[in-house]
Amino acid sequence: MKLLLLIGSCLLATSQASEWDYNAEGDNGPADWGKRFPKCNDTASSSRQSPINIVVDNTKYNASLPTPEFINYDVAHATSNLIISNNGHTVVVTPKYASSDSKAQIKYKGKTYELVQFHFHWGSDSKRGSEHTIDGKHFQVEVHFVHYNTDDFNNFNEAKTEEGGLLVYAQFLKSFASSANAGYQEIVPQFEKVKYKGNTTTIPHFKFDTLLSKVPDRIYSYPGSLTTPTCDESVSWIVNSQTVEISQDQMSKFLELKSNKGETNEDLVNNYRPVQKLQQRTVETNVPGSGVTITSSFSMMLMTVLPIAYAFF
Ligand SMILES: *[C@@H]1O[C@H](CO)[C@@H](O)[C@H](O)[C@H]1NC(C)=O
Ligand SMILES: *[C@@H]1O[C@H](CO)[C@@H](O)[C@H](O)[C@H]1NC(C)=O
Ligand SMILES: *[C@@H]1O[C@H](CO)[C@@H](O)[C@H](O)[C@H]1NC(C)=O
Ligand SMILES: [Zn+2]
Secondary structure (H helix, E strand, O other): EEEEEEHHHHHHHHHHOOOOOOOOOOOOOOHHHHHHHHOOOOOOOOOOOOOOEEEHOOOOEEOOOOEEEEOOOOOOOOOOOOEEEEEEOOEEEEEEEOOOOOOEEEOOOOEEOOOOEEEEOOOOOOOOOOEEEEEEOOOOEEEEEEEOOOOOOHHHHOOOOOOOEEEEEEEEEEEEEEEHHHHHOOOOHHHHHHHHOOOOOEEEEOHHHHHOOOOOOOOOOOOHHHOOOOOOEEEEEEEEEEEEEEHHHHHHHOOOOOOOOOOOOOOOOOOOOOOOOOOOOOOOOOOOOEEEEEHHHHHHHHHHHHHHHHOOO
16 A cells, blocks of 8 residues: 555656646746756856847857758658657657658768757747747747757667757748748648647658758857757757748647647647847857858957057057
8 A cells, every 4th residue: 555655656746747838827837947857947157058049249150150961851752751749748740761761861060960850839929939039039930850960879869868969950930921831731731630639640751841941051050958848958059040931821720739638728839938048158150241250350450450550650
């Protein structure tokens, strides 16, 4: 009997420990994640939590920042499938490759990262939804393409807790277009089949580059973390500076999803973590004209120094 009670309370403790949500009002919301998941705390000066607000004027322009190289993002495998599932926090799309099919990858800064899944964060209106913000501004949807480093790790679970383990590529969406975005039309109409937590459906594989902006290599890049517990600081973040437009009809499909199994009518929405402290980090960019440029501040200095020099001599 005592043993049963013990097992019972252990189970209870485990299920409570795994609880987290996006509700600012309750006890499990983002401000409290750090209590149960210490890695989520962003107060140490060495911490590198995500998401962040990207202040464009403070980004460091680096012309030699390598551009991410997308591999097999332009291939549709007739033999592979995609599993779409609602896990109560988001909708996740997971490629299930046939053994002969080559997987989607990103090469960045000399390492190869393989796509494991992609998922969405979204808001109830156009003023919220994305996790990262640009100069304080949210977009309504942010898509995360989650990759792990196949050069240094055997699988995603090994990589996910380790520095250099993961690369997440973020794409912002906004709902301005009147016509449906063809890439997202492969997925969004399936949302009605995964309306409730625990629902899954399968669709044929398609070309993932149809989900990215036409300029996927104009980026912001910085070291960060997973944006959900356990908030491991293992992620190289690449945030696309360009947005993609979807239609209002497509956006409305996000807003019909539920975060539970139908017990309540609670919508799955506003599933974004607030921005975290930048601490000692710098955001690099290869977008010319944005942020601090070493050459331009040098020529500014020349402009200031030279007249004085001339006046002097
Ligand atoms: C985060 O860490 C700081 C410093 O150790 C502590 O004061 C604070 O309570 C922690 N926050 C949470 C939510 O655990
Ligand atoms: C620019 O990026 C390259 C490649 O990542 C890096 O080696 C170099 O140190 C960076 N330059 C500066 C000034 O940060
Ligand atoms: C989706 O999940 C709900 C709640 O668990 C369940 O009632 C329903 O049958 C599921 N739908 C499908 C298509 O599996
Ligand atoms: Zn995410």
